[in-house]
Amino acid sequence: MKFETPAGINPIDQLRVIGKPTDRIEGPLKTTGTAKYAYEHNDEVSNPAYGYVVGAAIAKGRIKTIDQTKAKVAPGVLAIVTAASVGALQQGKFYVDRLLAGPEIDHYHQAVAVVVAETFEQARAAASLLKISYTKTKGVYDLAAAKDSAPISRQGQSGPLRQTNVGDFDGAFASAPVKLDETYTTPDQTHAMMEPHATIAHWDGDMLTCWCCIQQLNWGARDVATILGIPQENIRLIATFIGGGFGGKGTALSDIIAASLAAQAAGRPVKLALPRPLMMNNTIHRPATIQRIRIGATPDGTITAIGHESWSGNLPGGGVESATASTRLLYAGANRFTQLRLAVLDLAEGSAMRAPGEATGMMALEIAMDELAEKLNIDPVALRIKNDTQEDPEKPGRKFSSRKLVECLQTGAGQFGWNKRQAKPGTVREGQWLIGMGVASAIRGAPIMKSAARVRLNREGIVTVETDMTDIGTGSYTIIEQTAAEMMGVTMDKVVVKLGDSSFPTSPGSAGQWGAASATSGVYAACVKLRDAVANSLGVRVEEAEFVGGQVRGGNRSYPLGDAAKATELVAQDEMTYGTLSREYAQDAFGAHFVEVGVNSYTGEIRVRRMLAVCHAGRILNPKAARSQIIGAMTMGVGAALMEELVVDKQVGFFVNHDLAGYEVPVHADIPHQEVVLLEDLDPTMSPMKAKGIGELGIVGVAAAVANAVYNATGIRVREYPITLDKLIDKLSINA
Amino acid sequence: MKTFTYERASIPAEATAAAARTPGAKFLAGGTNLLDLMKLEIEAPQHIIDIGKIGLNKIESTPAGGLHIGALVTNTDLAAHPIVRRDYGLLARALLAGASGQLRNKATTAGNLLQRTRCPYFYDTNQLCNKRVPGSGCAAIAGFSRQLGIIGTSTSCIATYPGDMAVAMRALDATVETVKANGAKRTLSLDQLYRLPGQTPHLETTLEKNELITSIVLPPPVGGVHIYHKVRDRSSYAFALVSVGAILKKDGTGRVAVGGIAPRPWRIESAEPLLPSGAKAFTAQLLKGARPTKENEFKLALVERTLTAVLNEAKH
Ligand SMILES: Cc1cc2nc3c(=O)[nH]c(=O)nc-3n(C[C@H](O)[C@H](O)[C@H](O)COP(=O)(O)OP(=O)(O)OC[C@H]3O[C@@H](n4cnc5c(N)ncnc54)[C@H](O)[C@@H]3O)c2cc1C
Numbered sequence A: 001m002k003f004e005t006p007a008g009i010n011p012i013d014q015l016r017v018i019g020k021p022t023d024r025i026e027g028p029l030k031t032t033g034t035a036k037y038a039y040e041h042n043d044e045v046s047n048p049a050y051g052y053v054v055g056a057a058i059a060k061g062r063i064k065t066i067d068q069t070k071a072k073v074a075p076g077v078l079a080i081v082t083a084a085s086v087g088a089l090q091q092g093k094f095y096v097d098r099l100l101a102g103p104e105i106d107h108y109h110q111a112v113a114v115v116v117a118e119t120f121e122q123a124r125a126a127a128s129l130l131k132i133s134y135t136k137t138k139g140v141y142d143l144a145a146a147k148d149s150a151p152i153s154r155q156g157q158s159g160p161l162r163q164t165n166v167g168d169f170d171g172a173f174a175s176a177p178v179k180l181d182e183t184y185t186t187p188d189q190t191h192a193m194m195e196p197h198a199t200i201a202h203w204d205g206d207m208l209t210c211w212c213c214i215q216q217l218n219w220g221a222r223d224v225a226t227i228l229g230i231p232q233e234n235i236r237l238i239a240t241f242i243g244g245g246f247g248g249k250g251t252a253l254s255d256i257i258a259a260s261l262a263a264q265a266a267g268r269p270v271k272l273a274l275p276r277p278l279m280m281n282n283t284i285h286r287p288a289t290i291q292r293i294r295i296g297a298t299p300d301g302t303i304t305a306i307g308h309e310s311w312s313g314n315l316p317g318g319g320v321e322s323a324t325a326s327t328r329l330l331y332a333g334a335n336r337f338t339q340l341r342l343a344v345l346d347l348a349e350g351s352a353m354r355a356p357g358e359a360t361g362m363m364a365l366e367i368a369m370d371e372l373a374e375k376l377n378i379d380p381v382a383l384r385i386k387n388d389t390q391e392d393p394e395k396p397g398r399k400f401s402s403r404k405l406v407e408c409l410q411t412g413a414g415q416f417g418w419n420k421r422q423a424k425p426g427t428v429r430e431g432q433w434l435i436g437m438g439v440a441s442a443i444r445g446a447p448i449m450k451s452a453a454r455v456r457l458n459r460e461g462i463v464t465v466e467t468d469m470t471d472i473g474t475g476s477y478t479i480i481e482q483t484a485a486e487m488m489g490v491t492m493d494k495v496v497v498k499l500g501d502s503s504f505p506t507s508p509g510s511a512g513q514w515g516a517a518s519a520t521s522g523v524y525a526a527c528v529k530l531r532d533a534v535a536n537s538l539g540v541r542v543e544e545a546e547f548v549g550g551q552v553r554g555g556n557r558s559y560p561l562g563d564a565a566k567a568t569e570l571v572a573q574d575e576m577t578y579g580t581l582s583r584e585y586a587q588d589a590f591g592a593h594f595v596e597v598g599v600n601s602y603t604g605e606i607r608v609r610r611m612l613a614v615c616h617a618g619r620i621l622n623p624k625a626a627r628s629q630i631i632g633a634m635t636m637g638v639g640a641a642l643m644e645e646l647v648v649d650k651q652v653g654f655f656v657n658h659d660l661a662g663y664e665v666p667v668h669a670d671i672p673h674q675e676v677v678l679l680e681d682l683d684p685t686m687s688p689m690k691a692k693g694i695g696e697l698g699i700v701g702v703a704a705a706v707a708n709a710v711y712n713a714t715g716i717r718v719r720e721y722p723i724t725l726d727k728l729i730d731k732l733s734i735n736a
Numbered sequence B: 001m002k003t004f005t006y007e008r009a010s011i012p013a014e015a016t017a018a019a020a021r022t023p024g025a026k027f028l029a030g031g032t033n034l035l036d037l038m039k040l041e042i043e044a045p046q047h048i049i050d051i052g053k054i055g056l057n058k059i060e061s062t063p064a065g066g067l068h069i070g071a072l073v074t075n076t077d078l079a080a081h082p083i084v085r086r087d088y089g090l091l092a093r094a095l096l097a098g099a100s101g102q103l104r105n106k107a108t109t110a111g112n113l114l115q116r117t118r119c120p121y122f123y124d125t126n127q128l129c130n131k132r133v134p135g136s137g138c139a140a141i142a143g144f145s146r147q148l149g150i151i152g153t154s155t156s157c158i159a160t161y162p163g164d165m166a167v168a169m170r171a172l173d174a175t176v177e178t179v180k181a182n183g184a185k186r187t188l189s190l191d192q193l194y195r196l197p198g199q200t201p202h203l204e205t206t207l208e209k210n211e212l213i214t215s216i217v218l219p220p221p222v223g224g225v226h227i228y229h230k231v232r233d234r235s236s237y238a239f240a241l242v243s244v245g246a247i248l249k250k251d252g253t254g255r256v257a258v259g260g261i262a263p264r265p266w267r268i269e270s271a272e273p274l275l276p277s278g279a280k281a282f283t284a285q286l287l288k289g290a291r292p293t294k295e296n297e298f299k300l301a302l303v304e305r306t307l308t309a310v311l312n313e314a315k316h
């Protein structure tokens, strides 16, 4: 089915199942520990061996020798895989990092060997017996030092525009009556998802099956095929459940390659998980940025010039962090300039993490707006409303398909009690605590991707959905079940959803916050076909057929749905593809974040007291799942604001705090009170579902709202994330 | 993890005898620190002596009016004990500020005292660390040192003792009772137990290999306000940047030990007469000779400010 014109009324609009705050259908499996994650498919694989990945001990250089003498004869050892033993590997399409290093080492903890043994403990013990000697070479690890020589990033195939110019930014900025010109920094961050990267690899002749935790299975199969040099048809990836990803498991990383090579070498299935302390330097992360923002405005708050430059670093050939993306769309202003520069750094690969580019860029832009509001003596909510635009500011005439940023800000301000905020910072005190409020806008692109699904109907009236979509803890199972139930006129208990198997029809997987909107649309398309097949089978005219309450009605008759499959199971498969609507309209999701913090005037400790997000993202398929996405993202935003930082040791060349003791993320005690308001919104330009993604929207702007609240509380402006107490205390006057 | 042998002792004498007999042996109490370090191959004992079943898990009043705490009393039980809650509030608060509920259920009093540093370079066996590999060097001094020590450190090592309970114990003048394989018993103050690193940061305590901590003894309770103020980057489940354990009287006198800044809980008794004149004077004396790095010099101000908060709180 091709979606080319805005959707009209369709069966989804009945809202019998869609739009209900249904519990997640796999919840009981998870709470009882019976949902199987990659490492846990013990029934499917008998007699697995265990693999242990050895990471490079240096940041840059060469392996001189790997002495395997002791490791080889260690108890239980079955095989040792190194680049020398398997030969050169190709590179996948998405990541540039070489997943098995040697002889060159490109970054710390890059995999240099895989030891396979009968037990995990034996593999780990033998791994430490490998004697690897290296020649170190000098690397570049300091973004600030590399910044000035960093070129404008190369233009990738699908990557962000490296530079944009509208009007005359320089002239307009120079002549603007009110100017802001500040530089902000964001640190490297790690996804810190619960489930580590893990794979069980099993070869049957030339056929490779991997139980893995890849978010986009079609990318995974494509890249495993390329990297290992085998046909994609020979690969089956299974990821029934994924224990969090946040973009950190997009496609093939070292676990799946190491496990596959190890299984080949050992002639046995191999189980392998990356140890937590290896994950941060071995896999991918959100890269650090340095961002300069310049905004010129007239005294009434009208933005006349807006410029945003961002510097980030990556391995040679790696992508740029597109931190300027939101600035291109969020506020009006006739004269605009953005630029992305990319330095080569010898740290682990920088790549996607929840709202890549947008979350990072908005950490800076939305502080800048707060600073501008203060300069103008205009309320920060009012300034944002003043500069709202209903069309793409770079392409006048190109409308937003739906944009309710103003409503988000107004609703939020009302509900949060924004009018109690004191414009003068540092003036609200409660005992030892300084209290402040902050606001930020949120915007996140709402891409939609082609997505296929197969639906089956049996004589019992059970509808089974199959697609390779993954559920990374987001609720994919549930919303897909709701979609099929709505389409086929049955209750959810009559639908079975099977996901996470690359042998199923191809979806775009969980990424880019496109998963929900895209995968459900694919299911919609397949269900439309199944409805036709049902009508035909029952001899009901398709246009007349009504699917309600497990019955099919038409021509004054009513049949149990299962009757259509009496003779034989009905199977329908289709793919939803898209025309040009996404070019005609700017399709984005919007929101506003409000945060209140307390700052201890003695110690500088910052504690979030309450948070509110008001969002709109098209039709909300399941308000409960959507809310969970938003509050999770808000929590992650608090982490970004107050504690998350992969600390670069610029001498050794690595992320030092590479475990969950050193890399702090918020705990329950950090998140006392969160509220989410989802504004009514239908976006018929998106798909028949009229839905947009929401999983990433929730993090965008949060950190800046926290930063602005800290400023409002203390009068201290911190432009280097994370905002930790050491950046406050020498400027903080004790409030005795 | 290296292969090791394992035995379970049933009485303290069995444990110490085994330790004397077997080279490279280690006692295993709750295991929440030792097992983690073994998995990372930072510690590689050849023999494990499980002391979980040797008794020593009672809390009893002493004839002198103090409290006798068995080495294997769990952190949870100790924090919840009615006498601790009533008379040694500082200790209960410090315990509850540490780790998490699950960990405190396993962690023991002696194990907690002997927990090792959280210096990130100590935890990464590829990095230079004098504490892990004597004489290899110290990557932390010129590296990421924000969490590390500012006083009592050396040119070999700037790691801190990371725990909370011991800070309270230090302020309470707790003593540690031990026994060796030959039956000899000792009583040590915490300053006698913990060594400063000097050029031998791998030697952290004065305990001998076969010496077992049997109990910790608290003197009779000290009246006053008991406060434990732990400052960290998130609200819970993190080690202290700085923590202040204090017992303060209404007249401003009292005692203070500080955590998160030194290789042992930091208390300078001779500075305590300065407490009534305020945090500034006292802290200047307490931190005399401090040698922070650029990354952790904020701890100087943080100690003073946290103490100011504590002194204020005690007044109200
Ligand atoms: C995630 C995490 C967070 C934590 N957060 C905190 C925190 O915020 N604050 C804090 O204070 N602590 C914290 N801890 C540390 C925790 O308090 C210690 O791990 C625990 O107290 C150690 O006690 P244990 O009985 O498990 O010791 P074990 O691991 O069994 O032993 C530790 C050491 O003591 C030796 N030992 C044990 N008993 C004796 C004895 N009777 N005689 C002689 N030697 C002995 C062992 O040989 C070993 O060397 C944290 C730990 C973890 C894992």
Ligand code: SF4
Binding pocket: B117, B119, B120, B121, B122, B128, B129, B130, B131, B132, B137, B138, B139, B140, B141, B148, B156, B157, B158, B159, B201
């Ligand atoms: S500070 Fe001490 S523990 Fe840390 S690396 Fe240096 S020697 Fe090792």
